[in-house]
Amino acid sequence: MPDFDERGDGSKAAGAMLSIGELADRIGVPTHVLRYWETRFPELRPLQRSGRRRYYRPGDVALAERIHHLLHVKGFTVEGARKALSGSEAAEPAAAPAPPLDTASPPVPAAGGVPLAALVALRQRLAAALDAA
Numbered sequence: 001m002p003d004f005d006e007r008g009d010g011s012k013a014a015g016a017m018l019s020i021g022e023l024a025d026r027i028g029v030p031t032h033v034l035r036y037w038e039t040r041f042p043e044l045r046p047l048q049r050s051g052r053r054r055y056y057r058p059g060d061v062a063l064a065e066r067i068h069h070l071l072h073v074k075g076f077t078v079e080g081a082r083k084a085l086s087g088s089e090a091a092e093p094a095a096a097p098a099p100p101l102d103t104a105s106p107p108v109p110a111a112g113g114v115p116l117a118a119l120v121a122l123r124q125r126l127a128a129a130l131d132a133a
Contacts, residue, residue, distance in 0.1 A: 020034055
């Protein structure tokens with residue numbers, strides 16, 4: 001099975017193996033992060049060819065994407081992600097979202113999941129505390 005598709009544009013076919021650089025670009029992490037994950041997640045074992053070049057099979061790619069999701073999207077610690085991948089029920093995110101500071105504000109989530117009005121109120125309280133000091 002060829003590694004490239006028939007279009008001739010150099011893109012990989014769906015089942016082709018990816019190099020470490022290609023996988024790093026695909027999931028948006030540096031290559032050293034993938035090498036680190038290999039030391040912490042025993043399930044992530046790419047093929048290593050001559051010169052220790054790493055080639056990730058489709059299963060490895062899916063696992064790396066899952067690890068990325070757990071660590072960078074869900075906020076798990078490495079240990080929590082390991083437990084989640086092993087199917088443990090005790091796996092928890094690194095930090096639970098903070099409860100809103102202002103319960104009267106409408107639930108409009110900001111980037112981190114906290115209502116924007118609560119963040120504005122907190123900023124005003126911090127500025128007043130700094131002015132008083």
